[in-house]
Amino acid sequence: MDFTKEKIPPVREDRLGACNAFGGTCHALSRQAKTGCLNNIRRSFTQTQGCQLNLSLIILSTIRDTVIIVHGPIGCGGGNIPMANGIKTFQKLRDPAAKGVVWLNTNLDETDLIKGGEEKLEEAILHADREFRPSAIIVINSCAPGIIGDDIDGLAEKLKDRVTAEIVPVHCEGFKTKIMATAYDSLYHGILRNLIDRADNPVPAGEAKGNSRKVNLLNLSSMSRIDEIELERLLGVLGLEARILPCYAHPDDFGDIRDAALNVSVCATHDDYLTGHLREKYGIPVVTSDIPVGIAATGKWLMNIARFFGLEKEAGQLIESETGKLEKALEPYRKLFKGKRAYVAGGEIRIFATAELLADLGFEIVGLHGFHYDRFMDDLLESRPDKEKMIINIGSGQPFEQSNILEKLKPDLFVGHLGINGWAGKHGIPVFAIFGPGASYMGYKGAFEISRRLARILRNPMFSRNIGENARLPYARQWYEKSAFAYLEDGDPTSQPSKGAEYGQQLPA
Ligand code: SF4
Structure with missing residues (x-):
């Protein structure tokens, strides 16, 4: 179905049956997903959760030569303040002349919410075009104008002949979804409608297929330039030319996207909205396998791409040569990691690949935490050899559940997002x-660099122990005596005890 005919994309709860609340084993999650009832699970107590506007803003801010207009109250998007400096640096790694993030806010107040905010947005768009002369002006819609019904697409249409920049409305109002990853769909929806599907796009769709060796390598805002260079290197050995986007790309790059022979995604959760559209509308196939984190996943990723071009033999030789060298280099690290227990938290695709790498290095994986579940997790859940007993927690912004689990599992290592690592650190666990975005994680180089950095952390865990002994967590002792999933309910008030409490019994007391 072509969602881009509509101004506003669907949310992931509706499109993919996504959920953000579960506690139990991988097998139980997989089983419940098949019943289609995951959406009914909710928390009777919740701490916070991510807003899709903030994730959209992080990704869209990386696009060079743009002005971002956050249409909303001044606080919306404030989470991007600590990111802006890093994004400027990373933009310059791709283009030394890049100007960094230029970011305006329409600063809607109570009066605007009564009379409408379109006037302020019009003024902001005209100012952005006149003052900064960007290639694109990206209008990010927040909750308030979404609720009062500001027509940002109508305004973009009205102003298009008065500005030189392309106007890209993005509907990422936070109140619409509990799944932060809906941001990927919202921002790709705006990009598709305004930069790719344009009737005046001079790039003929699908022309370069056949013998072309050009691939769209779809990156992530969490990828570093070092990761991109590693993946480009591996694709280059196969004779493939990578065009890297969407992050840190130029708006013009999106117009060119249609001439590639293949879309290469490193994360289906991140890219399926875009790649599905490009496949259906322009016939561009896609390879979406595991994220190339770890030795096995990188080999699988490369082989899947090679298979499309009939380059299996070349890929086989490359994989053999790279893994041979790597296995030797990893020997001393494997001895150090053997038997250490690790808990892995993050995006649904990355946690499984990272857990596989850690297991390969000798760690025992004791638990997983994914920020949300959607159907891209199904095969990953089923592929875990220990799925019957492996604990998995689904949710974002619930450090109380994480703290309870860590208190019970007491892992030797916590692997997770920067935003949640601090809580694990207060338990005295090395993180x-x-x-x-500044370090190496992907490909064969990434597997080695992860091992090297892990060894540095684990050789002397005194820093973490000192934090654990001197920092206080905000939870009462009674909380740790309860099930970590005591506040998860399956949405049916007659079902007692809640499924969450039941599954929580599988954690040690
Ligand atoms: S949830 Fe709504 S009001 Fe809050 S930051 Fe997100 S868009 Fe703004």
Whole structure:
């Protein structure tokens, strides 16, 4: 179905049956997903959750030569303040002349919510075009104008002949979804409608297929330039030319996207909205396998791409040569990691690949935490050899559940997002960031660099122990005596005890 005919994309709860509340085993999650009832699970107590506007803003801010207009109250998008400096640096790694993030806010107040905010947005668009002369002006819609019904698409249409920049409305109002990953669909929806599907796009769709070796390598805002160089290197050995986008790309790059022979995604959760549309509308196939984090996943990723071009033999030789060298280099690390217990938290695709790498390095995986579940997790859940007993917690912004689980499991290592690692650190557990836009994680180089950094953390865990002994967590002792999933309910008030409490019994007391 072509969602881009509509101004506003669907949310992931509706499109993919996504859910953000579950506690139990991988097998139980897989079983319940098949019944289609995951959407009914809710928390009777919840701490906070991510807003899709903030994730959209992080990704869209990376696009060079743009002005971002956050249409909303001044606080919306404030989460991007600590990101802006890093994004400027990372933009310059791709283009030394890049200007960094130029970011305006329409600063809607109570009066605007009564009389409408379109006038302020019009003024902001005209100002952005006149003052900064960007290639694109990206209008990010927040809750308030979404609720009062500001027509940002109508305004973009009205102003298009008065500005030189392309206007890209993005509907990422936070109140519409509990699944932060809906941001990927919202921003790709705006990009597809305004930069790719344009009737005046001079790039003929599908022309370069056949013998073309050009691929769209779809990156993530969590990827570093080092990761991109590693993946480009591996594709280059196969004779493939990578065009990297959407992050840190130029708006013009999106117009060119239609001439590639293949879309290469490293994360289905991130890209399926875009790649599905490009496949249906322009016939561009897609390879979406595991994220190339770890030795096995990188090999699988490469082989799937090679298979499309009939380059299996070349890929086989490359994989053999790279893994041979790597296995030797990893020997001393494997001895150090053997038997250490690790808990892995993050995006649904990355946690499984990272857990597989850690297991390969000798760690025992004691639990997983995914920010949300959708159908892209199904095969990953089923593929875990220990799925009957492996604990998995689904949710974002619930550190109380995480704290309870960590208190019971007491892992030797916590691997997770920067935003939640601090809570694990207060338990005295050594922490390792599951991604970092300034470090190496992907491909064969990434597997080695992850091992090297992990060894540095685990050789001397005194820093973490000192934090654990001197920092206080905000939860009462009674909370740790309860099931970590005591506040998860399946939406049926007659069902007692809640499924969450029942599954929580599988954690040690
Ligand atoms: S939830 Fe709504 S009001 Fe809050 S930051 Fe997100 S868009 Fe703004």
